[in-house]
Amino acid sequence: GQSLEQPSEVTAVEGAIVQINCTYQTSGFYGLSWYQQHDGGAPTFLSYNALDGLEETGRFSSFLSRSDSYGYLLLQELQMKDSASYFCAVSRMDSSYKLIFGSGTRLLVRP
């Protein structure tokens, strides 16, 4: 089977930097994705790592260490609109490339 662990809640101040960690256990690991979801909305793709290292997309960066089965999402210059749930998700080397989601981290950005 597979499992993903991420903190359930994180609170940060507007303008700050926050890091959301994700550890995973799965066979046939292919890549780690991050999605943002606002209440009542769809999961929106943020970032994907298949190789070790840092991927940067604007204010968001994602890191992967395959040897540690660990990744994180880094959000910089936090804005109020960043308040949402953030999910890490693994994809495996199987026939469907499906994603298996973690339980999500609820980020609250305070003024």
Next chain:
Amino acid sequence: EPEVTQTPSHQVTQMGQEVILRCVPISNHLYFYWYRQILGQKVEFLVSFYNNEISEKSEIFDDQFSVERPDGSNFTLKIRSTKLEDSAMYFCASSGGANSGNTIYFGEGSWLTVV
């Protein structure tokens, strides 16, 4: 920007009734998925569809559920004899596969309420 579209956005149905949720995946995508999310919980994989057949399904996707791609654009999820516990948001998603970075794009969801 291309997007996955779903209809209806919200449906209320009586227990025991059949429901069909519809999706139009992104046009050049090859892999199609249905996920569900019970209120306040994580997104759960239901089924994947590739090359006109189911490629993988989860334990949740029992005989009550079926999927179809009736034409070149639509992808449907049918739930026969709905139960109260089927109340959830159902997301359709699609991907171009490995050649396009494996990114999976989600529709806005269909919120199903079974009463």
